[in-house]
Amino acid sequence: KQFRETLKEIEESKPDAVVLIDYPGFNLRLARALGKQSPHQKIIYYISPQVWAWNRGRIEQMARFLDLVLCIFPFEADLYNQSGLRAVFVGHPMIERLRAQKINIERDPNLLGLFPGSRLREVRKIFPVMLESVRQLQKQTRNMRFEVAAASAELARKMTEMLDQRPPDRQVIEIKVGETAAIMQRAFAGIVASGSATLEAAYFQLPFVLIYKVAWPTYLAGRLVVKVKYLGMPNVLADKEVVPEFIQHRAKPSSIIQAVRRLIENAHARERMISEFDTIAGKLGESGASEKAARAIIEEIHAKIDMKRVN
Structure with missing residues (x-):
C-alpha cells in the first residue's frame, strides 16, 4: 500500500x-x-x-x-x-555531526569503552560476550573501569537487567545513555559492535577491536551473499585488517581480551592503529x-x- x-x-x-x-x-x-x-x-x-x-x-x-x-x-x-x-x-554526512561532538579531554588509561550496538537484537547477542570479557579482564588488570554506551534509555534498561544478573560486574560498569562520542574520546581502548560505530571510533581515534555476533541462520545466510574480505568499514576502507575482527564463533572473550590488552599495553600497536585511523578518516571527506x-x-x-x- x-x-x-x-x-x-x-x-x-x-x-x-x-x-x-x-x-x-x-x-x-x-x-x-x-x-x-x-x-x-x-x-x-x-x-x-x-x-x-x-x-x-x-x-x-x-x-x-x-x-x-x-x-x-x-x-x-x-x-x-x-x-x-x-x-x-x-x-560522509556523519563527519559534520562528529566534528560538533569533539571535546578536549585526556584519555583515562584505566577506562575501557563498550559499544554493544543500537538494536536490541544485536545487544542481546553481543553484550553477554562483552560482560564475560570484562570479567576476565578484571582478573588480569584490577584497576580497569568500564563504560557502556547505550543508544537509548530502553536499551540501557535491558542492559541493566542483564548486568544485574552478574552482581560482581555491577560495581565497575556504568551504562550511559547518549554519550557514545564522549566515551570514545575519554576511553583508552574499546570493544565495538560492527556497524556505523566502528567509523565513529576510528574518527575519534579510539583503538578498538570489533565484534560481530548474530543468530547462526542469519550468519550462514550472510556468508552466502557477502563478497567482501572485511566486515568493519574501517578495514574495508583501508583494504586491510587495521582493526582486529572477532566474528561469530571467533568472538571468544579470551581472544578479545588478548587483543584489547595489546592495545592498552603496547604503545607501538596503539600508535600504528591511530595512524591508520587518520588515513581512514581522510577518506570520508571533509565536512x-x-x-x-x-x-x-x-x-x-x-x-x-x-x-x-x-x-
Whole structure:
C-alpha cells in the first residue's frame, strides 16, 4: 500500500527529480517502477545500497533506471562509474555531526569503552560476550573501569537487567545513555559492535577491536551473499585488517581480551592503529557532505532543464 501511494504521489506531483535516500529494499524497487512510469524523470540515489558487498552484478541493472548516485565512500563512486552508472563522491554526512561532538579531554588509561550496538537484537547477542570479557579482564588488570554506551534509555534498561544478573560486574560498569562520542574520546581502548560505530571510533581515534555476533541462520545466510574480505568499514576502507575482527564463533572473550590488552599495553600497536585511523578518516571527506549532495542534485536538475530548452 505504501509503495503504491508513493508511486501515485510522485506521478501526480510531477517533480523534475526524485531523490531516494538509503533503504534499498524499498527504494530500488521504487526506482525501477519510476523508470517505467516516468522515463524522462531524473532519479538520484543518495547513500547508495552496499551492492559492492553482496552483489556487484546489480550495478549494471541499477544503471538502467538511476541517473546519478551520490556516494558517501570514495571507492563506491569509482566502482559505479567503472560499471557504467554515473556516480559522485560527496563525503560522509556523519563527519559534520562528529566534528560538533569533539571535546578536549585526556584519555583515562584505566577506562575501557563498550559499544554493544543500537538494536536490541544485536545487544542481546553481543553484550553477554562483552560482560564475560570484562570479567576476565578484571582478573588480569584490577584497576580497569568500564563504560557502556547505550543508544537509548530502553536499551540501557535491558542492559541493566542483564548486568544485574552478574552482581560482581555491577560495581565497575556504568551504562550511559547518549554519550557514545564522549566515551570514545575519554576511553583508552574499546570493544565495538560492527556497524556505523566502528567509523565513529576510528574518527575519534579510539583503538578498538570489533565484534560481530548474530543468530547462526542469519550468519550462514550472510556468508552466502557477502563478497567482501572485511566486515568493519574501517578495514574495508583501508583494504586491510587495521582493526582486529572477532566474528561469530571467533568472538571468544579470551581472544578479545588478548587483543584489547595489546592495545592498552603496547604503545607501538596503539600508535600504528591511530595512524591508520587518520588515513581512514581522510577518506570520508571533509565536512559539508550534505551541501555537496544538494549542489549535485541542483546541477542534475538544471542539466535536465537545459536539455529541455535545447530540444
